[in-house]
Amino acid sequence: METVKIGVQNVILRKWQKGDEDSLVRHADNMAVAKFLKDSFPKPYTYSDAVQWIRFANRSIDSYNLAITLNDKVIGAIGVEKQQDVYRKSAELGYWLGEEYWNKGIMTNVVKEMVELxxxxxxxxxxxxxxxxxxxxxxxxxxxxxxxxxxIQKSAIYKNGQFMDQMVYTIVRV
Structure with missing residues (x-):
């Protein structure tokens, strides 16, 4: 898969590329973005983190990690990671979007497309x-x-010194 056009505002899903680092850092280095992500998401998010991510994202075998772009600039990320062992028929979806693009209908359309992929x-x-x-x-x-x-998994998350519940959302196709 090279690129997938999303039905909103020239948004495209594509593989990560060298040259994405600056726009990745611009949107990822934001506490409002990191607030609801795992602690493994770097904060601050540096240029070095971006280089490492792009290298990892394009090497992964059991995952599909794509850049969300607008006018060929990264504004977010979305990925699916296939699970192993008895969970091998399941995959985890994860995503984030730059704060200035929130509440514009972009992510709903991106998620719908990623589900199909x-x-x-x-x-x-x-x-x-x-x-x-x-x-x-x-x-x-x-x-x-x-x-x-x-x-709803009660107090399953401990982040920034406080416990939070974790909600599990699923879509199943047999």
Whole structure:
């Protein structure tokens, strides 16, 4: 897959490229973006982090990591990671979008497209995403993209000195 045009505002999903580092850092180095992401998401997000991410994203075998671009500048990221062992028919979806692009309908359309790509490219029947409590926008995105709330895991997350619930959203195709 080289590029996929999304039905909004010239947004394109594509593989990561050398040259994406500056716009990646510009949008990823934001505490509002990192707030609802795993601690493995660097903060601050440096140029070196961007170089490492692009190298990793394009090497992964059991994952599909794409840049979300607008006018060929990175404004976010989305990925699907196929699971292993007894979970081999499931994959985890993760994503983020630069703050200035929030509430514009972009991510819902991106997630819908990525769901189709995941089911086409991986031998899976279940796609899931974790949402930290308090991240209402992400819950809305997933619900609009056809995901259902499967469970709420109480105090499953410890971030920034506080416990949060984790919501599990799923979409299943058998």
């Amino acid at each position: 995941a089911f086409q490219n991986f031998s899976i029947v279940r796609l899931y995403a974790y949402v930290f409590s308090g991240n209402k926008a992400s819950s809305v995105v997933l619900e609009k993209a056809g995901f259902e709330l499967e469970s």
